[in-house]
Amino acid sequence: MTEMFRDKIDVEITVNGEPVEARVPAGQHLIDFLRQTVGLTGAHASCEHGVCGACTVEVDGASVRGCLMLAAQADGAEVWTVEGLTERGRIADLQAAFIAHNALQCGFCTPGMLVACDELLRRGGTPSRAEIREHLSGNYCRCTGYEAIVDAVETVAKARAGKGAA
Amino acid sequence: MTIQFGNPDRPNSYIGKTVPRPNAAKLVQGRGQYVDDITLPRMVHVAFVRSPFAHAQITGIDAAEALATKGVLRVFTGADLAEVCTPWVAVLAHLKGLKSPPEHPIAIDRAVWVGEPVAAVVATSRAAAEEGAALVEVDYDPLPAVTDTMTALDADTPVIHPDLGDNLAFRRLHEEGDVDAAKAAAHKVVTARFRTARHTGVTLEPRSILVDWNPAEGQMTAYHATQAPHMMQSVLAKHLDIPESRVRVICGDVGGSYGIKVHVYPDEVATAAIAKVMGRPVKFIADRLESFTTDIHARDHEIEASIAVDADGKILAIDVNDWTGIGPYSVYPRTSAIEGNQVVNLCGGPYDFANYRARTSVVFQNKTPTCQYRAVGHPIAVAITEGLVDMAAAELGMDPVEIRRRNMYADDAYPVTSPAKMKFEGLSHHASMDKLMAMMDYDALRADQAEARKAGKLRGLGIASFIELTNPSPFMYGIGGARISAQDGCTVRMDPDGSVVALSGVTEQGQGTEAMLSQVVAEGVGVPPSQVRVITGDTQVTPYGGGTWASRGAGIGGEAALQAAKALRDSILQVAAAMLQAAPDTLDIRDGQVVDAATGAERMPLAELGRIVYFRGDTLPKDLPRELVQTRHFITMDYPFAFTNGVQASYLEVDPETGVVTLLKHWCVEDCGRVINPQLVDEQIRGGIVQGLGGALYEEIHYDADGQLLNGSMADYLVPMAAEMPDMQIAHVETPTGESELGAKGAGEAGTAGAPAAVMNAINDALRPLGAQVTEMPFTPERILRAMGKIEG
């Protein structure tokens, strides 16, 4: 009865608000699916063992390692990548703060980093620098030294809190 | 026109200001284009079968099962590729005695490190190629592995390359003055053993190359994550027997390099060779295990060193015996002798002393090859020097800042030649130290430390002065025979709409090269930086240049850009003068307008000048030159290198029970000459510091005695993360180099150079009341506790 198992799986996934139908290999992880099949190359595959965070995307409202989730598991899910978040303007202030603080150098970690930052910011309030650092502790950046990233997130958190209070 | 750098309110004053990076917006939107983002028609993927042994004879390769795998197209062995690709030998003529055997893109008959390519499997997808690679059957006959540096030259240690006679790749002894006599006469001589661990770069973007060979045009195009496109053009042309003019290397966005991506890797050359054989695009993206086993490693030095001082703390002599293991091959074409050589060149760097002896011994081993990685040799030399200086101060009961002040070259002493025979054009050790003291409030920190000690807390403050080698001349590689360009060029042109395009031979790796070029060109021409489009990283398009290494982008590439921009300005003004019936020197270009130089009154937008030149040239005098394209090249001539200097400080706390170090704060004052973009420079320093902190506290490649790499994952090779890193305060002293009008020196190595020594000195400052000391990096909690005598067994 091993025909109950498939080596190709049909999936319907909503990616950045658009429906995507595809037949995916059983072992393909979500980030390869997004990059190779959907053509969304914003998030990156880097370590492919769940440590570096460069592949972080949003699945059903939560940040997820794109390399630690199979595309098959995303059937029926709502997936957002940096491209979609940009298009909807959802992280425009965060992106502007990253540019203003030079919170990126090579930019390879940045799309995953932004999704992680966005998750923290969506919780509201103004996290301390230590809390920001702790929340980003699963996202590698080998260029910046992190301080500028912390500065950018802190700035946005304060700005959003100020707006909320007004 | 000479730029009045002293006047921040001068027209077009973009040099020295923080301007936004033109390429940042695309990167935060996920619209960068790294090699793995590129897909070409008929593209195939390659995965490599790699040696599981550190040293083994290859007795047979059976690819039948692999070839039967769905999607697998071809399997190549070393012998297959030897037919289309010649081997290379990584030696340089000026590094006397350096030897290394010929290296092939894929091993033939014998593998000499764990991870060396043994066969290549080409398939329609990377997954299929990996599947096939797992099914290639290779028969090995294991050979004894050489893994220990210090015994590599012993008589009973096997010789890895019998043809070379022994395992010594390179040795250099430099002697100045009489070290033995100085030591004998000294008030104190302090000796210590230091160790720096084997590191690797961990670029977030793994090594990546996509090569297309078009036989119809006889042209090879390599999309390559590299720091040095022109160097790679030359290498691929030479070893694949293609005219250099028919190799085009395109380097788009690069996801971090730090020196890792400036070398020739066998698997990347193999990818190009396979593309040439198969006549279709071949992509190779290293996976993370491949990164750990085949990206170059670095550091891995063991040093015994001593310092001799008189009763006043004056340094009388420094004596260094450095050993390093570089793997089985010297890495092409820069060679793996440079790091040891740098240790010899850089020890004692900030200090005015007379007697110096330094020897480096560079040996072969069956481990991943080592080569140049960010701040080559600097962190080692700075740790040795600053560690010894602190130890001497402690012996004398002298404040560590005071002993440095008594020995650093006076700020008005330049030019000087150091005992290592390095020529310093102009440094600012004392001004930098003064600035650091004020910025960090040294006395307040010492008071805090004393308070903390009363409460049983081990807090420590560490200082590290350093010199940094930047703006290399051909004395670094060119004189040794390598086709590595120390000069760089820039072409600047004005298009009909008045916008400016700058094409440069230096490359962007994320450090902000394009922003730096945009503001230099903007100021040189007289347009806003937003009106300058910068193009880098394409050998078919940009002027010839060396790319990114040894902190040369701003100092070399920036000066070429400035001179090209000024030449274009002159060309524009010559045309404008004819059109406006004015003398060229009465006109200026400001904010994209031709203006009256004296009053600033607008005379003509550049777009109007462009319209006339390009579409109504008939209205201009026949003999009027209208070359709105100018190219200039720059090379340093007076000094082999532009040395910079700086000083760092680290404040930290050691947990006396666990040995865990908590970094509280870090400071750096640095002098890279003219600061072109303060934000970019500060971020280079910060990123560099954190990379140095990684070396001090976390990073260490582990091998077992058989040469098996033990920690080939990101979960096991630890690099610094956000939660543990401190905030860092950065400041500058500016001593511009007189070699160029721009006056810029490099800033890319400074952070990494000084941070490990600052941390080491801070830990030892914290431990000193307990009589404990650490000198073996990384300073893991366990090493610290062992030094404190708190662990038995």
Add this chain to the structure above:
Amino acid sequence: MKASAGGYARANDLREALDLLANADGQGRVLAGGQSLIAAMNMRLSTGDMLVDISRIAELAGVAEDGETLRIGALTRHAAVGADPLVKTHVPLLAEATGHIAHAAIRNRGTIGGALSHADPAAEFPACALALGASMEIAGPDGSRTVAAEDFFEDVFTTALAEGEILTALTVPKQRPGEAQLIEEVARRSGDYALVGLCLVKRDAGHRVALFSVGATPILARACMARLDAGDLDGAVTALQGEIDPPSDTQASAAYRRHLAGVLLRRAMARLTGVPA
């Protein structure tokens, strides 16, 4: 590296999942949050698995009160465990432990049942289960059974789960008045696997101390617990260091881990009693 899976099937309920496992020719692997399994597949440490995806089985997720115990469904994600009001109130150890597990994105996907079944000797939840005296609910082709945490962890990545069985829930006694629960660990970096970790539960009946990263499985330090019950902290430290047999690896030696275990016990007791260590 790219994962190589033999096949994939999604189970809509527990019955279907058990049927799939029974029909996987011995190649069946239960896929829940996937935070360990997919990493291992990507590194080709595991190839050819027939993946039984149970992550959509709603009945296996969630936290519920059941008299004096809390029942935590196996598919409850780490983030949900950490944020759950019932867990915070009745099993604060699990809530505190969640903060030590990896990073936000991992906690969003990883499940408590997955962590327990994976039985990584360096993981927090298995040691918590031991310290709490929890029990495991297991479903198999022939019905369900319950296994005490103390009998569940058998070796590195090895549990009492038989082939064809699925862990469905963890049942934990609710904290009683006066009870205290806490976790202490030392890791090189935030979110890294602990070099050593220690869970301490103090009940009327006595102390319970479980350690992780000190051997092939999390261990209940019984000799240490007896000394603590006798009010002998120094003796407890000595006993603890005697009853663990920690590994040496690239991060730390056995001797250092043994030392840390003693430090963590003293710190845990200091937190418990309010008397500095």
